[in-house]
Amino acid sequence: MSCKIDYQAPADLLENRIVLVTGAGDGIGRTAALSYARHGATVILLGRTIEKLERVYDEIEAAGGPQPAIFPLNFEGATLHDFDEMARTLDKEFGRLDGLLHNAGLLGRITPFDQYDPELWEQVMQVNINGPIWMTQALLPLLQNADDASIIFTSSSVGRKGRAYWGAYSVSKFATEGFVEVLADELESQPNLRVNTLNPGATRTQMRQSAYPGEDPATLRTPEDIMPTYLWLMGADSAGVSGQKFDAQPPRQS
Numbered sequence: 461m462s463c464k465i466d467y468q469a470p471a472d473l474l475e476n477r478i479v480l481v482t483g484a485g486d487g488i489g490r491t492a493a494l495s496y497a498r499h500g501a502t503v504i505l506l507g508r509t510i511e512k513l514e515r516v517y518d519e520i521e522a523a524g525g526p527q528p529a530i531f532p533l534n535f536e537g538a539t540l541h542d543f544d545e546m547a548r549t550l551d552k553e554f555g556r557l558d559g560l561l562h563n564a565g566l567l568g569r570i571t572p573f574d575q576y577d578p579e580l581w582e583q584v585m586q587v588n589i590n591g592p593i594w595m596t597q598a599l600l601p602l603l604q605n606a607d608d609a610s611i612i613f614t615s616s617s618v619g620r621k622g623r624a625y626w627g628a629y630s631v632s633k634f635a636t637e638g639f640v641e642v643l644a645d646e647l648e649s650q651p652n653l654r655v656n657t658l659n660p661g662a663t664r665t666q667m668r669q670s671a672y673p674g675e676d677p678a679t680l681r682t683p684e685d686i687m688p689t690y691l692w693l694m695g696a697d698s699a700g701v702s703g704q705k706f707d708a709q710p711p712r713q714s
């Protein structure tokens with residue numbers, strides 16, 4: 461597992477690239493969307509809370525970035541039909557996709573397995589893995605239309621080593637790691653399309669605060685701090701790298 465925390469992205473790294481970011485309204489996804497736009501990408505902002513997406517849209521416009529697009533979608537209720545519609549809309553609008561950052565995620569509950577609510581378990585699996593998988597299937601033809609496309613799935617340290625009480629969240633991240641190995645192997649003969657996993661590591665967001673309520677957020681790296689690896693994996697400097705596991709920061713104890 462490697463980390464590209466010292467990568468310095470050229471200002472035009474993502475110029476003329478169309479990049480879709482899920483969960484783009486808050487946390488790491490919001491920062492990734494702003495950062496990709498700052499490096500020239502036309503960003504498609506996908507998420508479930510439209511007001512948050514609109515705020516990111518306005519920030520990109522105010523910074524003089526390429527005009528983004530908003531795609532409202534809640535993974536919880538999303539169907540195969542929704543993903544097909546999405547692919548049709550993006551095909552009509554852009555004709556291809558150069559990047560896809562699967563970032564949206566749901567923590568669920570940190571609780572012993574014998575008390576885990578089955579309905580919540582299903583929700584977490586739907587948002588963190590099932591929805592993203594079927595969305596990827598629908599968007600593959602658009603990604604294959606690009607000269608150099610990158611798919612990034614967001615993982616977690618508990619997707620690489622199980623930890624007590626992390627339940628569905630941990631299992632969904634293990635599934636993410638497994639799915640990426642399968643897909644990367646299938647895409648081996650397509651050098652213009654790569655797929656990798658990225659573990660952001662402990663990062664100052666709402667989700668981290670919910671998981672570790674007693675922790676001082678000031679001790680954590682910010683989403684901005686971990687952007688070098690997000691940029692490197694999305695841009696041409698990582699062309700040819702597929703089926704790998706990355707960390708966006710050096711590991712810490714929790």
Ligand code: NAP
Pocket residue numbers: 482483484485486487488489506507508509512533534535536562563564565566587614615616617659660661662663664665666667668
């Ligand atoms: P966050 O601040 O809670 O943001 C999560 C994002 O996902 C939000 O934009 C949220 O939208 C969106 N989302 C949640 N449920 C959704 C749904 N049903 N449909 C569509 N969008 C949905 O979390 P974060 O810390 O930035 O996490 C981003 C990713 O990094 C996640 O995959 C997480 O598992 C992973 N991660 C984070 C850490 C960390 O320390 N922060 C560590 C390891 C892995 P709303 O704002 O509208 O709710």
